[in-house]
Amino acid sequence: MEGEGLVHATGRRPAARGQPPLVYAFNPAGAVALGFEVRPDILTMVLTDLGGTALLTRQMRLTRTDPAHVLGLMAQMADEAQTDRPRILGAGLVIPGPFGVEGLSAAGATTLPGWDPKQIPAMAAEALGMPVHLDKDATAAALAEGMGGAAQGLSSYAFLYFGSGLGLGVVSQGQPLRGGFGNAGEVGHIIITPGGLPCDCGNHGCLEQYVSRLSLQRHLVAQGLLASHTRGTDATVAALLAAGNPALSTWITTAAEALSRAIGLLENLFDPQCIILGGALPDALLDALIANLSLPEGSVSRRADRNGPRVARGTSGNRSAAMGAAALVIHDTVTPRLDAHRSMPTEMKDAPCP
Ligand SMILES: [Zn+2]
Structure with missing residues (x-):
């Protein structure tokens, strides 16, 4: 070498x-x-x-x-x-x-x-x-966040990754969990609201239908706040957030509710030191989601000896x-x-x- x-x-x-x-x-x-x-x-x-x-x-x-x-x-x-x-x-x-x-x-x-x-x-x-x-x-995003981001120094953590959908990377004792076929962490299609919104996968109430970039874009288009799914999302979201737009607040409330349930589930499954949110959503929106979380009390992550938050925003950006x-x-x-x-x-x- x-x-x-x-x-x-x-x-x-x-x-x-x-x-x-x-x-x-x-x-x-x-x-x-x-x-x-x-x-x-x-x-x-x-x-x-x-x-x-x-x-x-x-x-x-x-x-x-x-x-x-x-x-x-x-x-x-x-x-x-x-x-x-x-x-x-x-x-x-x-x-x-x-x-x-x-x-x-x-x-x-x-x-x-x-x-x-x-x-x-x-x-x-x-x-x-x-x-x-x-x-x-x-x-990959979870590993990057561990090298130089919010998960630096942590050996066990979960990273909820906003691409177009919602993915999960889990690092346990320093090793990424991949599963038998590389599909561990396909969190977008866990049913979080039984009988809820239909998903392309055939389920109803998948997490990704409430908490993803695509779900946000669909909501904004339906409200007439965004012209199309393909352009201008980040700038539009920044402006709406700064103005305290009620339609965006509605999405945040619904998304944070679904996300809180999912985070409780992930905590009890993987016992992470922290769950980190990151990827293709503006930082200010991720911060708003975190601020609106109502995390379940019945979680192994409610420890008296915690020295950091249960949920944090990633720093590697999009x-x-x-x-x-x-x-x-x-x-x-x-x-x-x-x-x-x-x-x-x-x-x-x-x-x-x-
Ligand atoms: Zn689905």
Whole structure:
């Protein structure tokens, strides 16, 4: 890794006997990684250094989401980003879940029909000319928030990720929970209001129908406050919020009620140190949602020894999933080699190759 410029020696640690061991640190400028998030309405790319600091961010509105079209746009963005950059480790790509579930993966406006997780990594690798790691948006966003955001220093937390729908990334004892098929945390389709609003998945009363960017957009369009789902949401919401608009307040009240129930459920299921809200909703709106929560009393998270809030807003903003995608690449490049080195038995070190 030193030869590749990924780490550099920073000195020697004092030792009682023998040769003092060399101490290494990551060389943030040694390489870069690309992170892409594909949402039904927006494509986001970030380029980060090895330390996870964003060097470049690009966003592009999507009018078509078929893989061939979007992969072509990603290739263009990657070409522009790589000019005069140091070695590129690869790209992370995150998309909304769930992966490969009949009737759910292509149901409605929060999904990406045609994005088959079995085929996409190879197609993306060919389009970009580099290895591509695929993961779910909420899981990647949770990891990004743990690296440098509100979850920094926490080992067990949950991240409710607002993309177009609502996803959940759970980190438990430092490890992301992915489940058997990469679909753990598909929280948008848990029934929170039995007999409630119909959902594209076939259920009635899914959480995502009350608490998501799409649910907000539908409400504002129905109230005549937003012209279309595709444009101007953030600016409109900021203005309505500042003016104390009653129609927006109604959405916030209903959403906070559904969210409070869901948070109680998540606390009792995962025992997180904190639940963090983040992603593609304006910070001021996330703050308003948190301020309107009425958290259930019957929760394992009501502890007398708490030293932080049960719910907090994330700090990575609307590029958190793309940042997490780049972090996946760095993690996957660096960790296996560190682990391999660490786990190498002493007596094997000098053994000749068979
Ligand atoms: Zn549903």
